[in-house]
Amino acid sequence: MILRKEYGFEAAHFIHNHPGKCRNLHGHSYKLFVSLDGAVNPETGMIIDFDDLSKVVVEKVIQRLDHRFLNDLIPLSTAENIAVWIWDELKPSLPLLSQVEVYETLDNCVIYRGA
Numbered sequence: 001m002i003l004r005k006e007y008g009f010e011a012a013h014f015i016h017n018h019p020g021k022c023r024n025l026h027g028h029s030y031k032l033f034v035s036l037d038g039a040v041n042p043e044t045g046m047i048i049d050f051d052d053l054s055k056v057v058v059e060k061v062i063q064r065l066d067h068r069f070l071n072d073l074i075p076l077s078t079a080e081n082i083a084v085w086i087w088d089e090l091k092p093s094l095p096l097l098s099q100v101e102v103y104e105t106l107d108n109c110v111i112y113r114g115a
């Protein structure tokens with residue numbers, strides 16, 4: 001079964017080698033969807049407690065990206081590279097992690113399922 005939870009963060013960035021407007025400093029209200037693929041524990045009725053998932057995602061990702069300049073952590077801060085960075089931060093603590101979705105705008109999204 002797939003369990004998915006939504007998060008958001010506001011951040012600034014620029015893409016230094018972009019041929020258009022994205023080379024300029026600007027910001028996005030990013031949406032992040034974190035998915036886990038696992039079995040339901042018959043005792044808890046859960047794959048993971050949403051609260052326990054959030055403790056990890058907030059500590060490892062949201063607190064580090066929200067209201068930050070992304071290029072400090074991810075020099076080429078495309079949605080693709082942000083998704084890979086988030087995956088690498090979460091996977092050691094969330095072995096059931098199966099998918100990371102990063103929406104840079106309402107209609108621009110990347111989906112990453114690991115290497």
Ligand SMILES: Nc1nc2c(c(=O)[nH]1)N=C([C@H](O)[C@H](O)COP(=O)(O)OP(=O)(O)OP(=O)(O)O)CN2
Nearest residue numbers: 015018021022026028077078079080104105107108
């Ligand atoms: N493959 C990617 N392409 C682009 C990325 C990216 O991360 N991966 N990023 C950008 C810029 O960051 C840019 O900010 C994207 O936002 P924007 O241009 O506003 O989005 P739209 O494509 O929806 O542009 P509209 O002018 O609003 O139609 C660019 N490309």
Ligand SMILES: [Zn+2]
Nearest residue numbers: 013022026028
């Ligand atoms: Zn951008």
